[in-house]
Amino acid sequence: MKKFFCVLLAGLLLTVPLCGCAANETADGRTVVHFLNWGDYIDPTVIPLFEEENPDIKINITTVPSNEEMYVIATTEGTQIDIIVPSEYMIQRLMLEDRLAELDHSKMENYKYVEDFVKTCTYDPTGQYSVPYTWGTFGLLYNIEMTGEEIDSWDALFDPKYENQILMYDSIRDSVGLALIELGYSINTKNQQELDEAAELLIEQKPLVLAYGTDDLRMTMINGSAALAPLYAGDAAYCMMDNPDLRYVIPREGANIFVDGMCILNTTDVYDAALRFIDFMMRPDIAALNAEYNCYSTPEDAALELVDPELLENTAFNPPKEDTENCEYYEHLEKNILRMYEDAWMKVKIA
Amino acid sequence: MKNRELRNVMDSRKVFALPYIAWIAIFTAAPLILILLYAFTETGSGGVMVLTAENLARAFSSLYMTVFWRSVWMAFIATVICLLLGYPVAYMLSRMKPNRAAVISILFVLPMWMNFLLRTYAWRTLLDNAGIINQGLMALGFEPVQFLYTEGAIIFGLVYNFLPFMILPIYSVFQKMDISCIQAAQDLGANKWQTFWRVTLPLSKGGIVSGITMVFMPAMTTFVITRLLGGSHFMMYGDLIEMEFLLMSEWNFGSALAVVMLILTIVFMWLMRKYDKEGEGGALM
Numbered sequence: 001m002k003k004f005f006c007v008l009l010a011g012l013l014l015t016v017p018l019c020g021c022a023a024n025e026t027a028d029g030r031t032v033v034h035f036l037n038w039g040d041y042i043d044p045t046v047i048p049l050f051e052e053e054n055p056d057i058k059i060n061i062t063t064v065p066s067n068e069e070m071y072v073i074a075t076t077e078g079t080q081i082d083i084i085v086p087s088e089y090m091i092q093r094l095m096l097e098d099r100l101a102e103l104d105h106s107k108m109e110n111y112k113y114v115e116d117f118v119k120t121c122t123y124d125p126t127g128q129y130s131v132p133y134t135w136g137t138f139g140l141l142y143n144i145e146m147t148g149e150e151i152d153s154w155d156a157l158f159d160p161k162y163e164n165q166i167l168m169y170d171s172i173r174d175s176v177g178l179a180l181i182e183l184g185y186s187i188n189t190k191n192q193q194e195l196d197e198a199a200e201l202l203i204e205q206k207p208l209v210l211a212y213g214t215d216d217l218r219m220t221m222i223n224g225s226a227a228l229a230p231l232y233a234g235d236a237a238y239c240m241m242d243n244p245d246l247r248y249v250i251p252r253e254g255a256n257i258f259v260d261g262m263c264i265l266n267t268t269d270v271y272d273a274a275l276r277f278i279d280f281m282m283r284p285d286i287a288a289l290n291a292e293y294n295c296y297s298t299p300e301d302a303a304l305e306l307v308d309p310e311l312l313e314n315t316a317f318n319p320p321k322e323d324t325e326n327c328e329y330y331e332h333l334e335k336n337i338l339r340m341y342e343d344a345w346m347k348v349k350i351a
Numbered sequence: 352m353k354n355r356e357l358r359n360v361m362d363s364r365k366v367f368a369l370p371y372i373a374w375i376a377i378f379t380a381a382p383l384i385l386i387l388l389y390a391f392t393e394t395g396s397g398g399v400m401v402l403t404a405e406n407l408a409r410a411f412s413s414l415y416m417t418v419f420w421r422s423v424w425m426a427f428i429a430t431v432i433c434l435l436l437g438y439p440v441a442y443m444l445s446r447m448k449p450n451r452a453a454v455i456s457i458l459f460v461l462p463m464w465m466n467f468l469l470r471t472y473a474w475r476t477l478l479d480n481a482g483i484i485n486q487g488l489m490a491l492g493f494e495p496v497q498f499l500y501t502e503g504a505i506i507f508g509l510v511y512n513f514l515p516f517m518i519l520p521i522y523s524v525f526q527k528m529d530i531s532c533i534q535a536a537q538d539l540g541a542n543k544w545q546t547f548w549r550v551t552l553p554l555s556k557g558g559i560v561s562g563i564t565m566v567f568m569p570a571m572t573t574f575v576i577t578r579l580l581g582g583s584h585f586m587m588y589g590d591l592i593e594m595e596f597l598l599m600s601e602w603n604f605g606s607a608l609a610v611v612m613l614i615l616t617i618v619f620m621w622l623m624r625k626y627d628k629e630g631e632g633g634a635l636m
Contacts (some may be wrong), residue, residue: 068600164497170583171598172598172599206584207582209582210500210582211499211500211581211582211583212583212584212586213578213582213583216579218590220479223479223480224481225480225481225499273412337356342599342601346414346594347414349583349586349592349594350414350415350417350418350586
């Protein structure tokens, strides 16, 4: 139901830019920059701070719940959106479709803080079209009281001794992906055989699984009703703050790593103002504010020095660097390939 | 001149139907046409819509029919339980003093004033392994029971949510039932069982039929209960349609599934109506 309303809302939002109601300038002559963001993904004090320092710019935030909807809104003819923060596979798609404006690094004072991280971003290794805003992994959250031992492998999710203590994430690429990793394949495979094996593995796992879910898994893990769940690091960090028995690990077989990057659409009329805002968002004190607010890791080492030390100790928020080396980004997949993933997950869900 | 025309229109009273017709056209007819359009087309290369029966053929393939029959089965069980629970309740309600009956029937309807999603969420926390019910069981020295994420939890959720829809139509039939028919049966020497079986039950058939319709159809198409109480373990037809639309972005195939659902609904309604009409002869169930 919630999802339904999100779609409805997205549809309504979509019509707003089409009406041309949102202009590039406010009545008092300020330049308006339209920022399409995820819900609850920016510290609420950041925008007022920016507007205070830049009195000639007004930031207008709209939120969406998924990359796919972000894509639809950002690419609809006549869109007023200037800045978006899609995930890496969507950035890749937007780059392929030539919809992003090149970022002028010489005008961005704070670019130097993300420079090192950008080199690891295989989808845009020169930061030409995007600068990382947050990053995280899709790893394993477990309750050490219930497992009785430390866990460092996806194997645990398929271990019969944890029958009815395992939660699974109900999403296509994440779940099929972790089965692919467990089998030693790439999470971007285009091989039907490998996907069939992954589906089989997940069907075999089904009797062990207590429940499939998404956001509701957090609650189940916090109140200790299940021992293991694959989760996004940000969600995991949130759970760990509420239940000290919970541990987060990037399994040794590897995991998915994701980056949400800030991009400017090439349809923008306010490129300079948008660039100034992105630059502001990269300033270490601002990046630290946002990281503390949304619990997702920041790509800036300089910002890490400023966040709450307690958060730094959280392995979901700040995992050991060497653990992430084994991780893989999602690649944008063509529709017919995606279909193979969908069918694999469908088979699992119906079985 | 104009005034008279207006009056003519007003007189014919058709004008009052206009909002309703507009409502139906926008919110019932248009979506239906869109569903049919999506179900029988596919967006080919270059964004061109192509006519195809492939979606429908796929919807009838064994993979998806498994889900279909599972939904029918679950909805059937839930309906039977609702009937077994609801019928005696409706009967008792109708035999109470009007004031008391009114209070008690309000108690049945009261939970419906709260959003159905909220109520189902509430059950989640109640049935949870660390929830109140299990805590109570443990306090009494019992082992905790795995209520959530089972087939039983889904059936429970369905019965809980749809029971009022079974009670109310049967209750209203009982209320209108002519008590003298029952008295006549008793006068003519029928025992309690015979009176019930040959008089009360046939007379309440209309309520039973509409109760079954009102429970079975929504139970069959529900999609949140399986997720919240069943942990998405057991997919029902509503889940399947929702998943195709929202997770897979397969609007064409999702619409085809919706069409299959629609066909079932029509067949079911037709069957029920036929039953109801035949039933008016006074034959047994």
